Amino acid sequence: MENTIKALERKGYKVTVFSNGGEAVQYLRNALNGLTIGFGGSQTLTELDLRHILAENNTVYVPDFPAEGETFSGSALKAFNANVFLLSANAISDDGDIINIDGTGNRLAGSLFGHDKVIYIVGRNKFGGTLEEAIRRARNIAGPKNALRLRCKTPCAMAVVKDLEMKFREEYHTDGPIDQLEWQSFLAKLDSDNLNTHCYDCKSPNRICGSLLIHMKKPYGMDAEVVIIDEDLGF
Ligand code: SF4
Incomplete structure (x- = not known):
């Protein structure tokens, strides 16, 4: 640093x-x-x-x-x-x-x-x-995690959301509607290295990047x- x-x-x-x-x-x-x-x-x-x-x-x-x-x-x-x-x-x-x-x-x-x-x-x-690694971080971690936060129907978010929803329901013991504040708090605690997020350079109408x-x-x-x-x- x-x-x-x-x-x-x-x-x-x-x-x-x-x-x-x-x-x-x-x-x-x-x-x-x-x-x-x-x-x-x-x-x-x-x-x-x-x-x-x-x-x-x-x-x-x-x-x-x-x-x-x-x-x-x-x-x-x-x-x-x-x-x-x-x-x-x-x-x-x-x-x-x-x-x-x-x-x-x-x-x-x-x-x-x-x-x-x-x-x-x-x-x-x-x-x-390096600059290239920082760009890769921005594209493959920040973009998908923001798409997840906003619950966008983009390939990056859809690829992991099902698995995450299952883990969320286990942690919060719920099978009903998901509370948005609890969802954001759950996402914020996730370890980015283990989330395995990926940018697909998508053509989605909901693309956030x-x-x-x-x-x-x-x-x-x-x-x-x-x-x-x-x-x-x-x-
Ligand atoms: S370009 Fe599309 S797939 Fe890539 S991070 Fe942005 S929304 Fe997700």
């Missing part, structure tokens, strides 16, 4: 490291006040409950959880015009390349341009490997920070 931190700093990012999510949340709560904050879709940000915590002192726009009466697109446009943009990464290589895959593109667009500052909040499970972005360095014209948390978070 030391070498990756140095690589990220050489690419122009500020890097802060925390031993757990609570410390990182406290740091962000202190650093961000009186601002507009846009969110890119992220299981990590959801797990840290940042959309509620940062809303105490800021105006937040979270397209995955739009305000009452607002659409995903309306919230995403406001997020794109916010002072600060928050997201995670699907993978970060040993050389500090930041990789994200997106279906709609609002998350990728928000990380590229238009903000005073972009902050990546990334758990330790996203780091490691449309674009892949590699930040080879920090974009010009805005600050960017990588907040590293020494815990497994998100996909």
Whole structure:
């Protein structure tokens, strides 16, 4: 990790490291006040409950959880015009390349341009490997696990969902309808190495992977920070 931190700093990012999510949340709560904050879709940000915590002192726009009466697109446009943009990464290589895959593109667009500052909040499970290995991780683990989280009928999700549902029903002792919060909590606990997820580069109408972005360095014209948390978070 030391070498990756140095690589990220050489690419122009500020890097802060925390031993757990609570410390990182406290740091962000202190650093961000009186601002507009846009969110890119992220299981990590959801797990840290940042959309509620940062809303105490800021105006937040979270397209995955739009305000009452607002659409995903309306919230995403406001997020794109916010002072600060928050997201995670699907993978970060040993050389500090930041990789994200997106279906709609609002998350990728928000990380590229238009903000005073972009902050990546990334758990330790996203780091490691060459650029090629990091892309493979993003495509074969993050994509399918997100498809599973969203219960998409895509080949990557369908290939494992039957087996997972059986394990879920065993663990939660249920043969009735599946509670979505329990399902997401069950998925979050799964060991990615044993899940055997795979991307089929599908043609599904429900495909969630449309674009892949590699930040080879920090974009010009805005600050960017990588907040590293020494815990497994998100996909
Ligand atoms: S391209 Fe299709 S198969 Fe591959 S991860 Fe995305 S949704 Fe799944």
